[in-house]
Amino acid sequence: MKFRLFPTLCLPLLCSGVAWAIEPDLTGSTLPPNSMWLEKLNLPLALNKIGAARAAKSFYNNPITLGGVVYAHGVGLGGESEITINLRGVAREFQAQVGVDDEVNKAGDVSFAVLVDGRTAFESGEMKGGDASKFVQVDLTGAKTLVLRITNMGLADYGNNADWAGAFIRLNPNAKIAPTIVGIPQTVSFPSILPATSKPAINGPAVLGFSPNRAFSYRVPVTGAGPLNFLATGLPAGLKLDAKTGLISGQVTKAGTFAVSLTASNAAGKAQKSISLRCESALALTPPMGWSAYELYGSSTSDAKVREAARWLVKSGLSAHGYRTILLGDAWQGRRDAQGNLQSNTRFPNMKGLGDYLHSLGLQFGIHSAATEHTATGAPGSLGHEIQDAQQFAAWGVDYLTYEWSPSTEDTKPMPQLEEKEKTTAAMEAAFSTMQQALRKTNRDIVFSISVPSLEVVTYPNKIEVATLAKKVNANVWSERNGLYDDWKVMSNLVISKMNTAVYVPFNAVNAAAQARALSALSALSGLLARTPSGVATKVLPSTPGTPAVAVPANPATSSSGNAAPAVNVPAPATPTTMIPAPVPATPGTITVPAVAVPAPATTIPGATSGAVTLAVPAPGATSGTTTPAVPVAPRILPIPRPTPPPPPGPGFWNYPGALMMGRVGYPTLHLSRLTPGEQMYQMSMWSLYSAPLILQDDLARLDPNLLYPTTTAMLTNDEVLDINQDALGKQVMAVSVGWPCLIRAKALVDGRFAVGLFNSSDLPRKVRVNWVSFGLSGDQPVRDVWAHQDLGLFKDSYETLVPAHGVVLIKVGTAKGGVTQ
Structure with a gap:
C-alpha cells in the first residue's frame, strides 16, 4: 500500500518518535514531538460564516492574544465556524487555549466545542x-x-473574533500520514416544484367539526382542470352537495359523527377522499388556514382590498389547498351608535355584504375585537357589550373572532398590570369567558381566538400561563403577540424560546449548567452529557439488571486539566432507572441523542413526564471559572421536578405563533420576504409539525418573486406538508432532541407514520441523525422526503442527512397502516 504524504509537512521530523512527558508551552514556537500545528492543515476548507481562517494570526491579522498573552501559533477566526479534520486514526491528542481575542476588547460572544x-x-x-x-x-x-x-x-455576526491559540495535534510515533481538513459542501434549500397536472386531487382536512342546528358551509378544496363534478355519499340529513361547485351546505339537527366519501372528477380522471363530519359543537378540529389583511395593509385595510385579496386567494389556487379564512384584523371598527351597536368605519360600508361575498367564494369571514374598552389601535372594544356585539357578528355572517387583551390609558376602568399575575389572569378569564358565552348564545358557529400582549417584559414567576387560561375559557386558538417578522434571528429565536414551551419532551435531560439559563433560552437544554466545572465530560453507561447506572468520564484517560480522571462509583438512584438504548455510533458532525437515564414514572400522564438528569457536583470550594482544576467527583442521578405542563395543542385548541413570512410581506412596508427559501421552508415545516394555524400575510396578487420558479407557491401548496399540519390526529409534537443549533421534532400521524423534521439553525451545514427508537420504531423503515416529493428507501434504525444552514429536511417515517393515506 502506498501512502500519500501531506505536502506541507516533513513527516520524518513530524514522527521522530522522541518521547516526552513535559506539557508543552502553548504560547511558544517549539512544536511538541510527534505533533503538528493546527494552522498547518489545509485551512481554506474550513467553514466560516465571515472571512477566512487565519494561520498563526488573529482574525484581524494581529498576533493571537488572549488575556494579554501572545501565542506564536494557532488559528484565528471571525466567530461562527467549523473545522472538520479527518484524523485517519493516527492522532493521540488535541490541545489548545481558547477564548475571544483581545483585539475586540469587551466585544464578542461565542462558545467553543470539540467533537x-x-x-x-x-x-x-x-x-x-x-x-x-x-x-x-x-x-x-x-x-x-x-x-x-x-x-x-449573541445577535451580532461581527466582532466575535475567537482563537484556537497554540493549537496542535499530537500524533502516534509511527504515523506515516497526516490528518487533513475535510470540506463540507455548502448546501441551500429550495422546494421541489411538481409539474402541473389536469387530474383532480381532493385536499384539505380529513375531519370537520360543527354544531347541531347551526348553518354549515364547506367548499371541498380541489385542484385539477375544470369543469369538475362532485359526488358525496354518507352526508347526514340536512346537508346537500352542489355537484358543480363542490359546496356542502345546510343544517344538521342530530348530533353525531358521519363518515363521508367525496369524489371529484373531470375529463382527466377521478379523485376520492374520505372525511369525517363531527356534529358535536366542536370547532377548529384542525388548525385554521387563511390570510390576514391587517398584517399586509395595516390601517389602510378596506372592503375593496379584502375583496380583491379574496379573489386572488381563489385565483392563485391557495383556497384549493385549504386556505379559506380571511381575517380583517384591527382595522374595520368605527364608533358605537346611540343604542350601543358597533358600527364599521367608512372603509367598510357593508359588513354583511362583505361576509356574503366571502361565503360566495367558499371562504370564511374573520374579524377582530377586544376584551377591553379599546383595541390596540384605539377602536371601541367589546367590554360591556359582549352579547350585543356577538349577535351583531353573527348577523354579519362572521365565522372567526380574534379577541385581544389590550388595556389602554384611554380606558375608564383601569386593568391590572401584566406583572400582577393573579389579578390579570382573573380579569382576562372573566372577560374572555363572557365573550365565549355570548358567542355560544348566537345562532352561528364562530371560532374563538384569544390574543394577549407579549409577556417578554414579565419575569418568569409572574408570567401568565396563557395556554392554561385559553383552555379555561374554551378558546379554539390562542396567541401571545410576539412581534414576529421576516428576520431569521427573530423567527429562529421564537422557535427556541416560545414554541418549545408546549413541546412534549419524551425524556427530560438537562445539564447542570443549563438549569440557570433554561428559563431564558431552551438552547441551553442540550445537556445530555453532564459536565464537571473542569470540563470533564461524563456519560451514563448501561447497567446490567439489578445494577445501578454508572457515570464515568467520557475520556477516562485525561481531564481538561491534563490530569488523570479517577474512576468513580455512583450510588443507586432513589428512583428505578430505565436506560434508553444508545443510538448507532454517529459519523463525523452528526447530532445524535446519547443514552440517558430516565426514572420510570409511577403514573402515566399524557404530556407530562418526570425526568432525571446526570449532574456533575463540584468538589467543595470549587467555583466556576477557577484557574485551579476542580476535582472530578461522582455525578449523582437527581430527579428534576417538572412544573405542571401547559395543556397541549390538539383538536379544537391551537397555539398561533405568528403569520407565515413568505412572498411579498407588508412589515414595515411592502417588500420581498427577507427570509431565504430555505428559512421559509424551516418556518413552514416547524409550523406544520407544531400544528400551528397557517395564516398568510403576503400580497396574494404577486406571490412569487420569480414566475419561472414559483417557490412561494410551491411551499404554500405542498399538500404533503399541509397534511402534516392538518393531520386529523392532532398529536402534540415531540422533541426528539433538545440541543441547539440542531433540533429534531417528531409528530405521530393518523396513518401510523411519523412526520420528522431535522432542523439546522446554525450558519453552517450540519449532519443530523434521527434514531427510530426515539419515537418507538425500530428496524427497516421507509423514509419519504416530503419537500422533495421523493421516496428515499428503507433505512435501518436511523436516518442521517446533511441539513443546509438555516434549513430543514422534513420526512415521513414508517408505513401507512389500515389504508389511511392522509
Whole structure:
C-alpha cells in the first residue's frame, strides 16, 4: 500500500518518535514531538460564516492574544465556524487555549466545542470578550474525526473574533500520514416544484367539526382542470352537495359523527377522499388556514382590498389547498351608535355584504375585537357589550373572532398590570369567558381566538400561563403577540424560546449548567452529557439488571486539566432507572441523542413526564471559572421536578405563533420576504409539525418573486406538508432532541407514520441523525422526503442527512397502516 504524504509537512521530523512527558508551552514556537500545528492543515476548507481562517494570526491579522498573552501559533477566526479534520486514526491528542481575542476588547460572544467521532468531548460554555481563556485537552486515541466548532452566542455576526491559540495535534510515533481538513459542501434549500397536472386531487382536512342546528358551509378544496363534478355519499340529513361547485351546505339537527366519501372528477380522471363530519359543537378540529389583511395593509385595510385579496386567494389556487379564512384584523371598527351597536368605519360600508361575498367564494369571514374598552389601535372594544356585539357578528355572517387583551390609558376602568399575575389572569378569564358565552348564545358557529400582549417584559414567576387560561375559557386558538417578522434571528429565536414551551419532551435531560439559563433560552437544554466545572465530560453507561447506572468520564484517560480522571462509583438512584438504548455510533458532525437515564414514572400522564438528569457536583470550594482544576467527583442521578405542563395543542385548541413570512410581506412596508427559501421552508415545516394555524400575510396578487420558479407557491401548496399540519390526529409534537443549533421534532400521524423534521439553525451545514427508537420504531423503515416529493428507501434504525444552514429536511417515517393515506 502506498501512502500519500501531506505536502506541507516533513513527516520524518513530524514522527521522530522522541518521547516526552513535559506539557508543552502553548504560547511558544517549539512544536511538541510527534505533533503538528493546527494552522498547518489545509485551512481554506474550513467553514466560516465571515472571512477566512487565519494561520498563526488573529482574525484581524494581529498576533493571537488572549488575556494579554501572545501565542506564536494557532488559528484565528471571525466567530461562527467549523473545522472538520479527518484524523485517519493516527492522532493521540488535541490541545489548545481558547477564548475571544483581545483585539475586540469587551466585544464578542461565542462558545467553543470539540467533537470526537460525533461525540462532544469539550464545551467551553459562553465566552465573552475579556473572559479568561480556557484550556482544552482532548484524547484522540483511535478517533477518526475531530470537529472544532465555534458558535456565535449573541445577535451580532461581527466582532466575535475567537482563537484556537497554540493549537496542535499530537500524533502516534509511527504515523506515516497526516490528518487533513475535510470540506463540507455548502448546501441551500429550495422546494421541489411538481409539474402541473389536469387530474383532480381532493385536499384539505380529513375531519370537520360543527354544531347541531347551526348553518354549515364547506367548499371541498380541489385542484385539477375544470369543469369538475362532485359526488358525496354518507352526508347526514340536512346537508346537500352542489355537484358543480363542490359546496356542502345546510343544517344538521342530530348530533353525531358521519363518515363521508367525496369524489371529484373531470375529463382527466377521478379523485376520492374520505372525511369525517363531527356534529358535536366542536370547532377548529384542525388548525385554521387563511390570510390576514391587517398584517399586509395595516390601517389602510378596506372592503375593496379584502375583496380583491379574496379573489386572488381563489385565483392563485391557495383556497384549493385549504386556505379559506380571511381575517380583517384591527382595522374595520368605527364608533358605537346611540343604542350601543358597533358600527364599521367608512372603509367598510357593508359588513354583511362583505361576509356574503366571502361565503360566495367558499371562504370564511374573520374579524377582530377586544376584551377591553379599546383595541390596540384605539377602536371601541367589546367590554360591556359582549352579547350585543356577538349577535351583531353573527348577523354579519362572521365565522372567526380574534379577541385581544389590550388595556389602554384611554380606558375608564383601569386593568391590572401584566406583572400582577393573579389579578390579570382573573380579569382576562372573566372577560374572555363572557365573550365565549355570548358567542355560544348566537345562532352561528364562530371560532374563538384569544390574543394577549407579549409577556417578554414579565419575569418568569409572574408570567401568565396563557395556554392554561385559553383552555379555561374554551378558546379554539390562542396567541401571545410576539412581534414576529421576516428576520431569521427573530423567527429562529421564537422557535427556541416560545414554541418549545408546549413541546412534549419524551425524556427530560438537562445539564447542570443549563438549569440557570433554561428559563431564558431552551438552547441551553442540550445537556445530555453532564459536565464537571473542569470540563470533564461524563456519560451514563448501561447497567446490567439489578445494577445501578454508572457515570464515568467520557475520556477516562485525561481531564481538561491534563490530569488523570479517577474512576468513580455512583450510588443507586432513589428512583428505578430505565436506560434508553444508545443510538448507532454517529459519523463525523452528526447530532445524535446519547443514552440517558430516565426514572420510570409511577403514573402515566399524557404530556407530562418526570425526568432525571446526570449532574456533575463540584468538589467543595470549587467555583466556576477557577484557574485551579476542580476535582472530578461522582455525578449523582437527581430527579428534576417538572412544573405542571401547559395543556397541549390538539383538536379544537391551537397555539398561533405568528403569520407565515413568505412572498411579498407588508412589515414595515411592502417588500420581498427577507427570509431565504430555505428559512421559509424551516418556518413552514416547524409550523406544520407544531400544528400551528397557517395564516398568510403576503400580497396574494404577486406571490412569487420569480414566475419561472414559483417557490412561494410551491411551499404554500405542498399538500404533503399541509397534511402534516392538518393531520386529523392532532398529536402534540415531540422533541426528539433538545440541543441547539440542531433540533429534531417528531409528530405521530393518523396513518401510523411519523412526520420528522431535522432542523439546522446554525450558519453552517450540519449532519443530523434521527434514531427510530426515539419515537418507538425500530428496524427497516421507509423514509419519504416530503419537500422533495421523493421516496428515499428503507433505512435501518436511523436516518442521517446533511441539513443546509438555516434549513430543514422534513420526512415521513414508517408505513401507512389500515389504508389511511392522509
